[in-house]
Amino acid sequence: MAWDLLQGWDRVFADSDKEIAFTIEKVSVRASGWAMGRSEDDIDKEAARRLKEEKGIDYKLPEKKR
Numbered sequence: 001m002a003w004d005l006l007q008g009w010d011r012v013f014a015d016s017d018k019e020i021a022f023t024i025e026k027v028s029v030r031a032s033g034w035a036m037g038r039s040e041d042d043i044d045k046e047a048a049r050r051l052k053e054e055k056g057i058d059y060k061l062p063e064k065k066r
Contacts, residue, residue, distance in 0.1 A: 022059045025051050 025047040029035055035043045044061055051057040 018057055018059055021051060021055065021057055022047060 026043060029043055029047045029050065034046060038046075041064070048059045048061055051059050
């Protein structure tokens with residue numbers, strides 16, 4: 001899907017769908033056992049990678065404040 005072409009409410013709903021998909025994928029990463037001993041950043045990166053590879057959703061991780 002061309003996420004960048006969406007405007008208005010369509011964009012709001014598409015962004016929400018991406019956020020929900022990311023949260024579900026994060027839970028999946030944890031449930032698979034992959035997350036054992038890994039940091040929260042590593043889990044986020046793995047969830048984003050799986051979304052891209054398996055579902056074609058390009059989720060951009062928010063930048064962490066230091």
